[in-house]
Amino acid sequence: MREDGSVTSATERPEPHTPVRTRSASAPVSAPASAPASASAPRDVRLVATDLDGTLLHDDKSVSERTIAALAAAEAAGVEVFFVTGRPARWMDVVSSHVQGHGLAICANGAAVVDLHRGGEIVDVRPLEREDAIAVVDALRIAAPGASFAVERTVGIHYEPQYPPFHLDPGAVVASVEKLLAVDAADAGHPVIKLLVHHPELGPDEFLALARAAAGGHGSFTRSSPTALLEISGLGVSKASTLARCCAERGIAPEEVVAFGDMPNDLEMLSWAGTSYAMANAHPEVLAATSHRTTANNDDGVARVIEQLLEQRATTG
Template sequence: MVPVTHPPEHLTPKSPRPHPDGARVAPRLIATDLDGTLLRSDKTVSARTIAALAAAEAAGIEVFFVTGRPARWMDVVSDHVHGHGLAICANGAAVVDLHDGHRVVRVRELARHDALAVAHALRAAAPGVSFAVERTGGIHYEPEYPSFPMDPGASFAPVEDLLTDSREGHHAEPVVKLLAHHPTMDPDEFLALGRKTAGAHAEFTRSSPSALLEISGRGVSKASTLALACEERGIRPEEVVAFGDMPNDLAMLTWAGTSYAMANAHPDVLLCTTHTTASNEEDGVAKVIESFL
């Protein structure tokens, strides 16, 4: 098997620039984030974007949704997956078949001992932090964590209990993400603190406007799982076009041969992509796809 190319730990900033007018070479694969990128702010997919995705698939271009969302939150795009039916979820920790009831077909889990080490390090460095544990079957919270209204059936317990290595009930399910929330810290400062204090145990990123860290297993990112999918299809990085807007997209955007930051993107994303496109509210992804076709 050909070794997977992983993105560098330190991203090299690039000067963002719009793509020149005129015909563009069609890629073999399009990789797009969802929230803030493909989805509008009301979490819908516009008719123009639906048509562009279908046209890309009809032209033989594979489309992968690559998101921080868990599998159970993928209903927003399930009807717009064609061909292979796969999506990369949980920032690369899970590959999901949306044609088969959101079935998880690949897991790149966060080891429980690493998750515990991260939790203890963050608790010492940032008093007031609280945690949630995302498993393949659902999410579970510490009582202080601001729970998601989309997950009414979750359980509540201290993170040490949530990470208990038991073979019964939800404890038998792999951990795909540890979430850490702080009520007062600046989001980017919290991300830097997490990487500094516990980066040896896991991968840290963020996609929320609040101080919410998304923590995955070592080496797990949108980029590394997308690289595996492309390797299996014989697709080179330079044949991939990627779209994103937040720090959890950076690894994917720097791995892909061509990358687009949305006009509404985080400043770090605008610095590290090769091109920019219109905002998610203005069908930026669709406009670029249309230019290929």
């Protein structure tokens, strides 16, 4: 997911305020350890995990007819599909009608599990604790002067005046991040699922390395934007760790998972899955970390691989 202008605005609607299950971000993952990508795509694949922006979606944020058909065919063949994205729940309208029977998607880089069959209701949260968020802010104020912050909670986003207006949220509070994280802040009773920080001058990868060195002990740092916009989750929270939980609950091993991605926030998931594919348009780190390639997002690379997997299953009985 890209939190900058490369993502179109989704319909803004109030998030459900029903209670959600909240887990400690540092709770251990119960799924098996990561497995290297296999030499060829497995015939016994049970789950497809795919990023959205730059991966499943075309650049205009549409889902092609070919991809819709491939997702439906996977479900009919008994292969589960999980959308695993950095997007918040409120930006999932673009794929809500294409989720499988389970209805679940992993959002905010693993910090939230969302039920798209229930209007995007958040059913599981792995929060960034307030004390860790404050420690990250304090460290980056010193290490990266000029940085500006936004706070993503389960009910919406709030941001600093200097934070770039990627997507104006009519319900957002605009204030210093210190006030946004205060115990009496707006929506303070709702978990923080992600802290975002933007720098107007540093390069994206340079900023990521700097931030990890300065505050990596207080959160999981990644990025999915072409700009210097970082996303910070709770320690141990990633697309991979939450996907591992979901797979463990279903008795699915990493070797039975095929994953797709294009940006650094996909790296852990691509390393964990038994078989992983980098999109042709992927970030160099993603291309270097994966042994499989598929065509670009605009050329339906995910759909092409799903079609091949299903064809293999059919021919081998």
